[in-house]
Amino acid sequence: MKEILKQLAAEIDSYIASDPYPEQIAPPYLRDAVRDYPMRGGKRLRPAIAVWSCGLFGGDVRRAYPAAAAIEIFHNWTLVHDDIIDDDAVRRGCPTTHCALAAHAKADFNCDSGKFGRDFAILAGDLQQAWAANTLLKSVETGVSPALTLALTRKLYEQAAREVLSGEALDVEQSVRDLKGISAAEVEHMLFLKTSSLLNFAAQAGAAIALNDPEFVRPEVKAIGEFAANAGIAFQLRDDWLGIFGDFETFGKGIGSDLSARKATVLLLKTLELLPDAQAAELYNMLGRENYTAKDLETVRGFMRDSGAECRIIDQAAALTANAREILAGCPDNPYRNLLDQLLTFLVERDR
Amino acid sequence: MKEILKQLAAEIDSYIASDPYPEQIAPPYLRDAVRDYPMRGGKRLRPAIAVWSCGLFGGDVRRAYPAAAAIEIFHNWTLVHDDIIDDDAVRRGCPTTHCALAAHAKADFNCDSGKFGRDFAILAGDLQQAWAANTLLKSVETGVSPALTLALTRKLYEQAAREVLSGEALDVEQSVRDLKGISAAEVEHMLFLKTSSLLNFAAQAGAAIALNDPEFVRPEVKAIGEFAANAGIAFQLRDDWLGIFGDFETFGKGIGSDLSARKATVLLLKTLELLPDAQAAELYNMLGRENYTAKDLETVRGFMRDSGAECRIIDQAAALTANAREILAGCPDNPYRNLLDQLLTFLVERDR
Numbered sequence: 001m002k003e004i005l006k007q008l009a010a011e012i013d014s015y016i017a018s019d020p021y022p023e024q025i026a027p028p029y030l031r032d033a034v035r036d037y038p039m040r041g042g043k044r045l046r047p048a049i050a051v052w053s054c055g056l057f058g059g060d061v062r063r064a065y066p067a068a069a070a071i072e073i074f075h076n077w078t079l080v081h082d083d084i085i086d087d088d089a090v091r092r093g094c095p096t097t098h099c100a101l102a103a104h105a106k107a108d109f110n111c112d113s114g115k116f117g118r119d120f121a122i123l124a125g126d127l128q129q130a131w132a133a134n135t136l137l138k139s140v141e142t143g144v145s146p147a148l149t150l151a152l153t154r155k156l157y158e159q160a161a162r163e164v165l166s167g168e169a170l171d172v173e174q175s176v177r178d179l180k181g182i183s184a185a186e187v188e189h190m191l192f193l194k195t196s197s198l199l200n201f202a203a204q205a206g207a208a209i210a211l212n213d214p215e216f217v218r219p220e221v222k223a224i225g226e227f228a229a230n231a232g233i234a235f236q237l238r239d240d241w242l243g244i245f246g247d248f249e250t251f252g253k254g255i256g257s258d259l260s261a262r263k264a265t266v267l268l269l270k271t272l273e274l275l276p277d278a279q280a281a282e283l284y285n286m287l288g289r290e291n292y293t294a295k296d297l298e299t300v301r302g303f304m305r306d307s308g309a310e311c312r313i314i315d316q317a318a319a320l321t322a323n324a325r326e327i328l329a330g331c332p333d334n335p336y337r338n339l340l341d342q343l344l345t346f347l348v349e350r351d352r
Numbered sequence: 353m354k355e356i357l358k359q360l361a362a363e364i365d366s367y368i369a370s371d372p373y374p375e376q377i378a379p380p381y382l383r384d385a386v387r388d389y390p391m392r393g394g395k396r397l398r399p400a401i402a403v404w405s406c407g408l409f410g411g412d413v414r415r416a417y418p419a420a421a422a423i424e425i426f427h428n429w430t431l432v433h434d435d436i437i438d439d440d441a442v443r444r445g446c447p448t449t450h451c452a453l454a455a456h457a458k459a460d461f462n463c464d465s466g467k468f469g470r471d472f473a474i475l476a477g478d479l480q481q482a483w484a485a486n487t488l489l490k491s492v493e494t495g496v497s498p499a500l501t502l503a504l505t506r507k508l509y510e511q512a513a514r515e516v517l518s519g520e521a522l523d524v525e526q527s528v529r530d531l532k533g534i535s536a537a538e539v540e541h542m543l544f545l546k547t548s549s550l551l552n553f554a555a556q557a558g559a560a561i562a563l564n565d566p567e568f569v570r571p572e573v574k575a576i577g578e579f580a581a582n583a584g585i586a587f588q589l590r591d592d593w594l595g596i597f598g599d600f601e602t603f604g605k606g607i608g609s610d611l612s613a614r615k616a617t618v619l620l621l622k623t624l625e626l627l628p629d630a631q632a633a634e635l636y637n638m639l640g641r642e643n644y645t646a647k648d649l650e651t652v653r654g655f656m657r658d659s660g661a662e663c664r665i666i667d668q669a670a671a672l673t674a675n676a677r678e679i680l681a682g683c684p685d686n687p688y689r690n691l692l693d694q695l696l697t698f699l700v701e702r703d704r
Contacts, residue, residue, distance in 0.1 A: 021510070026518040026545075027525055081478060085471040111528035119437040122474055123521050126433060129481050130513035137506045146498040153505065154489045158373070161482035166378040169475050173379055176463035193378075 001342035008051060009044035015069045021131050029104050033097050033124040034131065037076040040092050046071045048343060049199060050206040053224050055336035059210025063142045067152060067205045070136035074156065075198060077128030078164060084118050084125075085172055097121040133157070144209055151214035152205055160201040167194025174264045179284070184269040188233070191266070196232035203228035220331070227327040227340070234320040235347040237313050240265040242351065245301060245310070250351050256292035259300065266316075271309035279303060321348045353694035360403060361396035367421045373483050381456050385449050385476040386483065389428040392444050398423045400695060401551060402558040405576050407688035411562025415494045419504060419557045422488035426508065427550060429480030430516060436470050436477075437524055449473040485509070496561055503566035504557055512553040519546025526616040531636070536621040540585070543618070548584035555580035572683070579679040579692070586672040587699040589665050592617040594703065597653060597662070602703050608644035611652065618668075623661035631655060673700045 016038050025031035047068035054064035082088075083096040090096065095103065101124070102117025109116065136156060139149040170190040174182055204216055204225040211218050243258045244267065258265055272280050283303050286296065304310045324344055331337050368390050377383035399420035406416035434440075435448040442448060447455065453476070454469025461468065488508060491501040522542040526534055556568055556577040563570050595610045596619065610617055624632050635655050638648065656662045676696055683689050 021514070024518075025514060026522055030518070030521045081474050085474065105528070109525075109528045110530075116524075116528065119524055120521065122433050122437065122477075123517050123524075125474075125478070126481065127514065127517050129478065130509045130517070133485050134506060134509040137502060137509070140502065146502050150489060150492065150498055150502055154486060157482045157486040157489070162373070162377060162479065165475050165479050165482070166376070166382070169382045169472065170378055172468075172471055172475075173461075176457070176461045176468065178462075 001339055001346065004339060005043065005048055005343070008048055009041070012044050012047045012051075012065070012069055012072060013039065013041065015065055016073065019069070019131075019135065021134055022127075025127060029101065030120055030124060030127070033101055033120065034127045036097060036100070036124075037079055037091070038073050038128065040094065042092060044072060045343070045347075046075055046198060046202045049228050049340070050202040052336045052339050052343070053203040053206030053228075054210045055206075056224065056331055056334065056340065057207050057210035057220055058332070059206070060143070063139070063144055064206045064209050066135055066139040066142055066144075067209065068202070070132045070156070071198065071202050071205070073128055073135055074132035074161075077125045077132060078168065080121055080125035080128060082168060084121050085168075097124055139209070145212065145214070148208065148212060148214040151216070152208065155204070155216065156201060160197050163193045163197035167191070167197065170194075175261075177264075179262060179264055179269065179272065179287070182264045182269060184266045184273060187264050187266050187269060191233055191236045192229070195236055196229035199228040199232040200225040223327050223330065227324045227344075230320040230324040230327075231344050231347050234317040234324070237266060237317040237320075238348055238350070240267045241310070241313055241317075244297070244304065247351065256297055256300075259287055259292060260289060262287045267304060267309060267313050270312055271304045271307045274307040274309050274312075275303060279307075317348060353691055353698065356691060357395065357400055357695070360400055361393070364396050364399045364403075364417070364421055364424060365391065365393065367417055368425065371421070371483075371487065373486055374479075377479060381453065382472055382476060382479070385453055385472065386479045388449060388452070388476075389431055389443070390425050390480070392446065394444060396424060397695070397699075398427055398550060398554045401580050401692070402554040404688045404691050404695070405555040405558030405580075406562045407558075408576065408683055408686065408692065409559050409562035409572055410684070411558070412495070415491070415496055416558045416561050418487055418491040418494055418496075419561065420554070422484045422508070423550065423554050423557070425480055425487055426484035426513075429477040429484060430520065432473055432477035432480060434520060436473050437520075449476055491561070497564065497566070500560065500564060500566045503568070504560065507556070507568065508553060512549050515545045515549035519544070519549065522546075527613075529616075531614060531616055531621065531624065531639070534616045534621060536618045536625060539616050539618050539621060543585055543588045544581070547588055548581035551580040551584040552577040575679050575682065579676045579696075582672040582676040582679075583696050583699050586669040586676070589618060589669040589672075590700055590702070592619045593662070593665055593669075596649070596656065599703065608649055608652075611639055611644060612641060614639045619656060619661060619665050622664055623656045623659045626659040626661050626664075627655060631659075669700060 022031050022034045025034055050068040050071055051061050051064045055061045079091065080097045083091055084098050088096050089099050098117040098121035101120040102113045105111060105113040105116035133153065136153050137149060139152060140146055167190050171194055174187065174190060204221050207221040207224045208216055211220060213221050243254060246255055248255055272283060275283060283300065286300060321344065328337055328341055374383050374386045377386055402420040402423055403413050403416045407413045431443065432449045435443055436450050440448050441451050450469040450473035453472040454465045457463060457465040457468035485505065488505050489501060491504060492498055519542050523546055526542065556573050559573040559576045560568055563572060565573050595606060598607055600607055624635060627635060635652065638652060673696065680689055680693055
């Protein structure tokens with residue numbers, strides 16, 4: 001699966017790289033910024049879900065390439081704006097867009113380079129959103145009917161964009177609220193919007209292209225969308241779990257950083273909900289430290305384990321995974337089903 | 353004309369107000385922010401150009417309403433992001449989106465409210481861009497063919513969005529460059545991208561809907577696009593002129609603010625180009641003051657007049673206006689032509 005994923009990623013990369021859209025963007029450093037994230041590589045999970053969902057239902061996978069590329073570009077523009085909002089400096093091992101643009105300003109202009117970087121990164125993300133729309137609209141060029149192309153674009157903007165951006169907004173809001181007032185259910189809802197919505201769209205887009213279903217009413221289309229959405233939530237729950245229970249050697253220094261950031265994860269909130277008051281207060285008071293010793297972490301892990309929260313999260317992820325696997329089992333038995341099954345395993349069993 | 357414009361504005365307002373798109377945005381204050389600018393009124397010049405260009409070529413004007421509303425929403429999201437970039441506090445007499453959201457954060461959250469306001473305003477603009485796409489795609493519901501609806505959306509994102517955002521980027525870049533290195537031609541190019549591109553699209557969209565021309569190849573479609581683009585540049589040149597030569601009583605305290613901001617206007621750059629070195633240096637040294645006395649302004653006006661720059665700007669605007677009027681004269685003689693003619697006069701002869 002990893003080899004085939006790599007090959008698909010290379011094809012989507014070259015589809016994006018050969019798109020003349022960014023060429024006419026001025027000034028040149030903004031053009032380069034627009035190309036930057038979409039060309040930085042990465043696993044291309046969303047394109048894989050779109051393309052393989054198309055193949056799963058017997059579609060010509062090349063027809064799904066514009067949609068797959070559009071979804072990847074769409075995902076990347078949300079990252080550019082997220083990185084400004086989160087004040088992040090590094091993305092996939094390189095400077096974030098706003099930091100790279102700030103460095104450019106520092107070299108060439110006499111101005112507040114931080115602000116310049118953020119301002120131009122806003123515009124870069126805006127252009128990428130426009131580029132994503134344009135790329136999806138090019139589906140007609142690979143034989144997708146005009147009606148389905150319209151329906152896909154409408155669905156991306158009417159549903160996925162609105163949900164992804166609402167999810168991002170709720171995430172930012174949760175980061176400035178006191179954890180005591182946030183429920184685990186609220187965080188799950190946020191994760192569904194922020195992560196699963198675009199995965200759901202990717203899968204439905206692929207299936208709708210295969211089945212030529214502009215109304216997205218075929219049970220196969222709905223089912224594969226649910227498959228991807230469930231995989232997304234299970235992935236997120238695993239991510240939260242790894243952030244506390246992961247192996248220091250494998251997962252690296254990220255362990256405990258969610259605690260430092262007082263991040264409202266389902267795991268943490270569930271623990272606070274289930275613990276007796278005194279212990280919940282103790283855990284609450286441990287949040288926000290710059291560093292956690294191995295002993296601190298053991299204490300936190302103990303709370304999460306003993307409260308039963310860890311178990312619940314693991315069970316919840318397992319149930320979502322089982323549901324996703326059951327959906328796949330009901331789909332046509334072909335190599336694409338096998339690839340999607342392996343992708344699911346990869347997402348929910350990774351240890352870093 | 354003003355009465356009919358007001359009536360059309362009311363219809364577009366009610367079209368936008370009745371759109372359920374923003375309803376499902378979370379959290380509620382972000383939903384309100386997304387609705388804010390598009391519902392704040394304003395002249396609705398872009399919708400008028402779209403709708404009347406449709407009527408001009410015999411189209412059913414109602415068919416152009418989704419496009420007209422989409423263009424207005426599109427214009428408004430660029431304003432939301434521009435206002436963050438320009439650090440502006442007021443828009444149409446009310447707080448800008450990021451300032452309104454900052455005030456909300458101050459009341460409800462314990463965080464850096466300025467940053468919160470900017471972050472959420474980024475997301476509000478992003479959602480409005482998605483909303484604009486969705487609105488344009490609804491053109492099929494008013495009888496525009498799927499092929500033309502696709503073509504309109506493609507043109508908005510492939511051409512107008514890219515040009516408008518490149519124009520905005522060049523504008524920001526010019527604001528941090530030394531005026532000595534910027535040519536009047538560069539500023540004209542920026543204005544064309546930033547302002548005329550969307551006006552051009554509005555007119556072409558209306559005409560293409562009337563003539564069902566998904567390739568935008570009919571001479572009428574090209575001509576009316578040029579009409580709107582020329583009107584846009586003439587409007588901007590007039591705006592720059594009013595910023596220096598306008599009447600204090602009528603134009604208000606904005607007179608001279610371009611000088612305070614060292615704004616790279618065509619008028620200023622042309623003056624610096626044409627003046628003898630010593631006087632150019634004198635004018636250059638007068639820039640960036642917080643306030644200008646009536647005497648200072650008279651000195652600046654003298655430079656602009658005596659260098660011949662004022663005349664050139666006025667001639668240039670007049671030539672663009674004449675060209676726009678000539679284009680209209682070649683169009684069908686009907687009430688919509690009359691409305692567009694009056695709109696042109698209003699744009700290029702206004703004194704505030």
